[in-house]
Amino acid sequence: MPEDLNWAIGGEAGDGIDSTGKIFAQALSRAGRHVFTSKDFASRIRGGYTAYKVRTAVDRVESVVDRLDVLIALTERTIDENMNELHEGSVIIYDGERTTMQNVEIPDEMIGLEVPLKRLAEEAGGAIMANVVALGAACEVTGFPIENLDESLEKRFGDKGEAIVENNKKAARAGQEFVQAEYDHDYGYSLETTDNDYVLLNGDEAIGMGAIAAGCRFYSGYPITPATDVMEYMTGRVDQFGGKVVQAEDELAAINMALGAARAGARAMTATSGPGIDLMTETFGLVATTETPLVICDVMRSGPSTGMPTKQEQGDLNMALYGGHGEIPRFVVTPTNISECFWKTVEAFNLAEKYQTPVFLVSDLALAVTEQTFAPETFDMDEVEIERGKVVDEDDIDGWQNEKEQFQPHFPSADGVSPRTFPGTSGGAHMTTGLEHDALGRRTEDTEVREEQVEKRERKVETAREQEDWDYREFGDPDADTLVVSWGSNEGAMREGLEMLADEGLDVRFISVPYIFPRPDLSEEIEAAEQTIVVECNATGQFADVIEHDVLERVDRVNKYDGVRFKADELAEEIKDAVAEETEVSA
Amino acid sequence: MSSDIRFTDFKSDKQPTWCPGCGDFGTMNGMMKALAETGNDPDNTFVVAGIGCSGKIGTYMHSYALHGVHGRALPVGIGVKLANPDLEVMVAGGDGDGYSIGAGHFIHAVRRNVDMTYVVMDNRIYGLTKGQASPTSREDFETSTSPDGPNQPPVNPKALALSAGATFIAQSFSSNSQRHAQLVQEAIEHDGFGFVNVYSPCVTFNDVDTYDYFRDTIQDLEETDHDETDADQAKDKILDGDKEYMGVLYRDDDSVPFDEREGFDQNMSEIPDGAPEGAMDLVREFY
Ligand SMILES: Cc1ncc(C[n+]2csc(CCOP(=O)(O)OP(=O)(O)O)c2C)c(N)n1
Ligand code: SF4
Numbered sequence: 001m002p003e004d005l006n007w008a009i010g011g012e013a014g015d016g017i018d019s020t021g022k023i024f025a026q027a028l029s030r031a032g033r034h035v036f037t038s039k040d041f042a043s044r045i046r047g048g049y050t051a052y053k054v055r056t057a058v059d060r061v062e063s064v065v066d067r068l069d070v071l072i073a074l075t076e077r078t079i080d081e082n083m084n085e086l087h088e089g090s091v092i093i094y095d096g097e098r099t100t101m102q103n104v105e106i107p108d109e110m111i112g113l114e115v116p117l118k119r120l121a122e123e124a125g126g127a128i129m130a131n132v133v134a135l136g137a138a139c140e141v142t143g144f145p146i147e148n149l150d151e152s153l154e155k156r157f158g159d160k161g162e163a164i165v166e167n168n169k170k171a172a173r174a175g176q177e178f179v180q181a182e183y184d185h186d187y188g189y190s191l192e193t194t195d196n197d198y199v200l201l202n203g204d205e206a207i208g209m210g211a212i213a214a215g216c217r218f219y220s221g222y223p224i225t226p227a228t229d230v231m232e233y234m235t236g237r238v239d240q241f242g243g244k245v246v247q248a249e250d251e252l253a254a255i256n257m258a259l260g261a262a263r264a265g266a267r268a269m270t271a272t273s274g275p276g277i278d279l280m281t282e283t284f285g286l287v288a289t290t291e292t293p294l295v296i297c298d299v300m301r302s303g304p305s306t307g308m309p310t311k312q313e314q315g316d317l318n319m320a321l322y323g324g325h326g327e328i329p330r331f332v333v334t335p336t337n338i339s340e341c342f343w344k345t346v347e348a349f350n351l352a353e354k355y356q357t358p359v360f361l362v363s364d365l366a367l368a369v370t371e372q373t374f375a376p377e378t379f380d381m382d383e384v385e386i387e388r389g390k391v392v393d394e395d396d397i398d399g400w401q402n403e404k405e406q407f408q409p410h411f412p413s414a415d416g417v418s419p420r421t422f423p424g425t426s427g428g429a430h431m432t433t434g435l436e437h438d439a440l441g442r443r444t445e446d447t448e449v450r451e452e453q454v455e456k457r458e459r460k461v462e463t464a465r466e467q468e469d470w471d472y473r474e475f476g477d478p479d480a481d482t483l484v485v486s487w488g489s490n491e492g493a494m495r496e497g498l499e500m501l502a503d504e505g506l507d508v509r510f511i512s513v514p515y516i517f518p519r520p521d522l523s524e525e526i527e528a529a530e531q532t533i534v535v536e537c538n539a540t541g542q543f544a545d546v547i548e549h550d551v552l553e554r555v556d557r558v559n560k561y562d563g564v565r566f567k568a569d570e571l572a573e574e575i576k577d578a579v580a581e582e583t584e585v586s587a
Numbered sequence: 588m589s590s591d592i593r594f595t596d597f598k599s600d601k602q603p604t605w606c607p608g609c610g611d612f613g614t615m616n617g618m619m620k621a622l623a624e625t626g627n628d629p630d631n632t633f634v635v636a637g638i639g640c641s642g643k644i645g646t647y648m649h650s651y652a653l654h655g656v657h658g659r660a661l662p663v664g665i666g667v668k669l670a671n672p673d674l675e676v677m678v679a680g681g682d683g684d685g686y687s688i689g690a691g692h693f694i695h696a697v698r699r700n701v702d703m704t705y706v707v708m709d710n711r712i713y714g715l716t717k718g719q720a721s722p723t724s725r726e727d728f729e730t731s732t733s734p735d736g737p738n739q740p741p742v743n744p745k746a747l748a749l750s751a752g753a754t755f756i757a758q759s760f761s762s763n764s765q766r767h768a769q770l771v772q773e774a775i776e777h778d779g780f781g782f783v784n785v786y787s788p789c790v791t792f793n794d795v796d797t798y799d800y801f802r803d804t805i806q807d808l809e810e811t812d813h814d815e816t817d818a819d820q821a822k823d824k825i826l827d828g829d830k831e832y833m834g835v836l837y838r839d840d841d842s843v844p845f846d847e848r849e850g851f852d853q854n855m856s857e858i859p860d861g862a863p864e865g866a867m868d869l870v871r872e873f874y
Contacts (some may be wrong), residue, residue, distance in 0.1 A: 030874060199873035209869050215858035220662075241863045242853050244669065248786050249695040253662035256655065259665025260635070263653055264674065265856025268666070379870045381862035388858075404600075422856045423651035423667070423674050429629040431599075431645055433654035443646060444603060483662050 003057055005142060005189055006067050009134065010051030010081065011074025013044050019156065020072075020131040021052025022371075024138070025200060027152040028056045029373045031144070032194030036061040037371040037494075038565070040081070043225070044128045048321055049077050058194060061372075062337075062492035063399065063568040069189070070141055072134040076104050086110060091187060093137050095130065111185055113137065120174040122515040125167035132168050136175025143190035146176055164379070199376050202365030203341040203489075204553040206379075207297060209231030211269050213384045216295070217243035218268040220254045222276060225309045227299040229256035251276035255283045255296065262287075262294045263432070265422030267349050271297035271361075275306060284358055287329045288457070290310060290411065290432040291418055293352035293389070295345070297361040298426050299368045300488075302563050303528060311563030312365045314488050317542040320360045329457045331359045332516040336374045336473065336491040339379070346384055351468070354389040355417060355460045362516070364537070366489035367566035370386030392419040397427045406430075408439040412452050416459025465518045472520045477507040482579055483529035484510045485522065485555075487543050489565060490535050496568035501575060508575065516546070523551050531582045533575060535559055537565065592624040597632070599649040605640060610787030610798075612746055613761035614708050615644050617785075618677065621771035622650075627675045635664040637680025639688065639715045641708035641787070644679045658688030661696040661705065668703050670855045672846055675775065676703040683713045686722040686742050693744070697751040702844040704774045704781040707744065708761070710789035710797045718792035728795060745785055745825045745836060749818070754779040754839040756821065760801055760831050761787040766833065773835060779844040786831070801831060808834030816840070 019526045021037065029035050036055045042048040053068075055061050068085040071078065073094045079086075086092070088109040090569050094101050096114035106112030115137050117130040124133070132153070139146040153168045192196045199211075208230045211219065219238060221231040235245045243266075248254035254270045261268040272280065277298045287294045302308035320332045331351050335344040341363060348359040392400055392407075400419040402408055409430045411418050421428030435443040436450050444450065473491070475483075487496055491512040501508050509529065513519060526532045526547070532555040534544035539561040547555055558574045560566055597619035605611050622632055629650040636645035638657035644654040651674070655663050664678035669809040685693050685707045696705065712730070713719040720733040723744070727736035748756050759770040767785065775780025786801045813834065814820050821837035824830075846852075 021837065199870055201873040205873070212869060213862040213866050217853075217855035217858065218666065219664065237869065239850075240865075243855065244851055246665075246669065248662065249691055252659055253665075253692055253695065256659040256662035257666035257669075260653070260663035260668075261670035261855065262666075263651075263663075264667045264670035265854070266635070266670035267855075267858060268670070282656050283659065290653065376867075376870050381866040381870070384862035384866070386858065386860050423633050423671060424631055424854070426630045429632075429649060429651050431650075431652040431654065432654055433646070435654065519719065587742075 004055055005057070005069050005191060006053065006055050006065065007070045007138065007142070008051050008053040008068055008082065009072040009074070009131065010040070010049065010078030012044035012046070013042065013048045013050045015074050016131050017050050018054050020135065020235060021054060023149070023152045023156050024135055025054045025255065025358045026155065026438040027148045027202040028054065028144070028191070029198045031148040032196035032198065033058060033191065034060050034198070035200055035371065036063065036375045038064045039369050041310050049075070049081050051078065051081070052442055056191065060082055062495045064565070065569050066567050067369055070138055074099070076101055089188070091141050093134055093141070109185070113141070113179060113183055115175060115178055117175070120178060121171050124171035124174050129171040132171040133268045136172030136178045138557065139172070139181040140176040141187045141189065145193060146172060148193060150338055184443055195502065197376065198373040200371050200373050201338065202229065202369060202371045203335070203338045203363055204229030204299065205233050206338050206341035207271070207345045207361070207363060208237070210342040211295070211349070212238050212241055212243070213342070213381055214267060214346040214349040215386050216267045216269050216349060217241070217242070218258065218266040219270065219272050220246040220248045220257040220261070221272065222248050222251050222254050224273045224276050226240035226301055226365045227271045227276070227297065229368060230297065230299070242408060251279040252283065255280040258290055258294055259283060259287055260293045263423070267353070269297060271294040271299060273299050273301050277316060277323070285324045285326060285328050287358040287454045288330060289434055291356040291457070291581070293356050294358050295348045295352050295361055297363065300362065300364040308563045310365070312537055312565045313561060313563065314364050314537040315542070317361065317516060317538070320362050321546070329357055329461045330517065331355070331357060332362060334362045334514055334516050335357060335367065336488060336489050336512045336514050338367060338370065339374055341367060342379055344514060350385070351464065354387055355464050356389065356420060356435040357460060362488070364488050390417055390419050392421050392425070392428065394426055397421065397425065401427065402440070406440055409441050410437060410453060410456070411439045412456040415463040416456050417463065419547060451514045461518065470515045470518045470520050473512045474510065474512065475512070478509055480507040480509040481530040482506070482508045483525060483532045484575060485513065485532060485547065486509055486535040487513045487516060488536070490537065490571070493566040493571045494535060497572035497575060500569060500572040504576070506576060506579060514544070521550065522547060526551050526553060526555070531556060531579065533578050535566070535571065537561065592626070593626045594619040594621050597622055597629055597648050597650060599647055601647055603643070603647045604696045605793045607737060609640065610639055610710060610761040610788040610789065611644065611708055613764055613767065614706065614785050615647060616770050617764055617768035618644070618679070618706060619648060619776055620698045620768040620857055622675065622677070624768070624772050625775045630693045631673065631675065632675045633667045635660045635667065635678045639681035639684050639713070639760045641679065641681035641714070653851045658684050659692065660684065661689060664703055665696060665699065665701050668701050669851045671848060672851055673854055677706065677775070678703065679706045679708070681714070682707060682709040682711060682723045683721045686744050686835070690722070690742070694747060697748050697753045697782065699845045700752070700779045700842060701846050702779055704783070705798035706771060706783045706785060708787035709784050710787050710793055712789050712793040714792060721833070725795065726835040743825065748782050749821060749825055751839060753782055753837065754842045755781040756837045759783050759785045760805055760833050762787050762798055762802070763833065766807065770835065777838065778840070779842055800841065805831045805833050808832055808836070819828070825845065
């Protein structure tokens with residue numbers, strides 16, 4: 001396990017928890033340390049417990065763990081909420097002077113640091129800087145050189161003027177000096193800096209960045225947690241590259257606008273979450289049958305219905321695979337970590353255009369709201385390739401016209417992929433419809449033509465199945481008896497879990513799958529293992545069902561559906577239990 | 588654009604399956620005439636259609652076209668136009684399509700004021716599903732799903748449009764072919780969202796709102812001193828429950844369409860082979 005520190009700031013929504021946490025996370029990242037952040041938040045704007053957690057180490061960190069070493073508690077509830085993660089020697093920084101926390105009792109085995117956050121902030125220029133005083137105090141406790149905070153403060157407050165930035169720097173130092181002067185503990189932490197060069201971003205931002213890199217010019221959406229960040233990211237940025245974001249009146253409009261833009265030749269995308277995906281489902285079939293390339297991103301959250309909007313779940317897999325009436329050819333791509341959010345988005349656009357098929361890009365809340373550090377070259381833009389598929393222009397249009405010089409947008413070619421003309425292309429005018437149609441795009445109920453078109457659309461998927469790499473990522477011991485399979489954001493927790501298990505003598509082979517349809521064939525891998533365990537954040541094991549269907553064999557399941565992502569140590573424990581159970585059964 | 592384009596160039600070789608006498612024949616012919624008259628050709632025209640007898644229009648026309656799902660034609664048209672402003676975009680549908688299932692999109696398309704044309708074939712009935720009440724059906728109009736009449740007042744789409752900030756509202760009648768074509772043409776030429784409600788009688792299921800009824804009641808605004816740039820006069824005409832009017836009810840020539848305001852001026856279909864120039868700056872932002 002890496003030498004890591006788990007830090008958090010918690011309080012009421014509206015207390016500036018997020019921005020304070022982010023200042024600290026950014027400071028660590030710029031100081032060359034790896035960072036992995038997570039958020040506890042409720043679906044409220046003001047009031048209600050909220051926390052921003054930062055895990056940091058010199059080595060990479062891939063997940064959260066069940067441990068909290070330093071906590072800035074702005075409310076008593078923050079301490080209660082995190083009690084089971086706090087441990088002997090955990091440090092709790094709080095203001096015992098001006099808050100309701102005068103009488104708070106810090107358990108004996110922990111270190112309570114009472115710091116007059118508000119008073120010191122006022123002395124530095126304003127009570128509003130209380131959180132920054134706390135950050136200064138945290139620097140002292142963790143041994144993190146306070147100069148590293150400065151740049152982060154400049155980034156955060158630069159717009160507000162030099163004086164504000166200077167006051168904040170002063171506030172941070174006041175916190176640090178107070179702890180230095182008043183307390184004399186050996187906290188045992190020293191957050192060293194390195195020369196490494198990192199960027200810090202979350203999954204939604206990575207999806208938005210991937211879309212722009214892939215040439216997406218048109219984004220239409222309707223705000224919904226946790227997909228809104230994709231839209232907010234693209235707003236303003238895509239304009240610099242000739243694109244636009246449109247906030248539609250609802251998800252029905254959002255997907256239909258994106259469809260229209262895609263038909264006009266733009267690379268287009270919409271992103272939403274559960275309830276919005278439901279609304280888009282009718283049009284999803286239209287996208288598929290008109291053979292329009294479109295990327296539809298679902299950032300999953302807890303369902304059903306409005307469920308728990310700010311909580312994690314991977315419950316929409318069945319919907320992505322089977323949603324919509326009739327049979328809909330589609331691709332389902334599922335990034336497994338934040339850098340994959342970028343790369344799989346790029347790939348989603350290429351798949352959509354090469355095969356003129358809707359692509360479901362299915363991410364989840366844990367990826368969306370988590371920030372992680374990466375070397376900038378992880379997102380090397382020179383590596384981005386754009387493939388637009390069979391686009392036909394004026395010069396080669398006659399090859400795709402019938403004897404009456406009519407363009408055939410649904411020509412049943414051998415690979416199932418049709419020619420495509422962008423409107424404006426002379427000689428290419430054609431109609432597409434949600435009704436079953438012939439090669440010209442005209443309505444038909446002719447039995448043979450119907451079969452031909454159904455088969456043609458399916459053939460695209462077969463072609464893609466053969467031509468593309470539907471690979472998986474593999475970690476751990478390739479020869480282990482225990483095989484763990486997961487999709488989506490569980491990859492990080494499992495990767496760290498592997499090391500914990502190995503330390504305890506349990507070797508595990510771990511396969512993380514970024515494609516659900518088409519997907520890699522895992523028969524051999526499952527055959528080779530004595531036990532297969534499928535890990536996912538849902539109650540019924542939707543991915544496990546799919547795998548069982550593929551290999552005609554029972555697999556074991558580790559499911560979590562309490563709304564919280566897997567933590568590395570917790571997941572390791574669950575895997576250990578599942579292995580023990582299997583051993584018992586077979587004994 | 589070539590001036591030798593005739594309205595028949597917008598005709599597909601597919602024979603319409605509308606009932607003989609359906610108002611939609613006249614509506615469509617007028618649309619094709621207006622497109623040709625305004626200098627468009629099939630390759631720069633995109634017609635989006637809704638679902639209903641009315642929605643079949645895209646099939647019988649020759650242009651770039653999409654026939655979508657019920658009620659969602661407007662957002663598709665908006666997407667097409669914003670992604671390629673060089674195209675002439677026309678959206679067509681029925682009163683059920685536009686004012687019932689698609690009512691939300693209608694209001695928002697009006698207030699968004701994208702430079703395109705919306706033609707609604709208003710027959711005050713659901714034709715394709717064989718004669719149920721539509722949102723514009725009269726309160727006492729008996730249908731298979733409303734044996735005693737819908738028992739609720741019809742929506743007034745022109746009032747909805749006016750209150751939502753429409754910049755062009757016209758009322759047309761499919762059987763008055765010249766006038767109808769002229770009104771669609773004005774809608775196309777309007778800089779912004781051109782909305783034309785067309786009385787387009789259903790001869791099979793609606794025996795109340797017939798050709799005769801409209802012919803007898805309709806008054807052409809050209810024969811009055813209606814000032815179409817005056818919103819108050821427009822409001823009076825639109826809310827007048829005793830009369831059916833034909834003509835441009837309202838136009839605001841000073842408003843700037845959404846696409847222009849928001850700077851949608853590029854054809855978005857052209858993109859480079861790789862990430863755009865300067866894309867690495869997007870990564871650097873995350874330092
Ligand atoms: C979601 C959905 N609901 C219902 C239908 C069935 N449907 C088809 S057309 C139509 C009504 C059409 O009425 P209108 O728009 O007035 O067009 P008309 O046929 O009269 O021209 C309905 C309800 C459908 N296709 N899709
Ligand atoms: S049912 Fe009515 S609207 Fe439909 S085609 Fe026949 S006449 Fe026209």
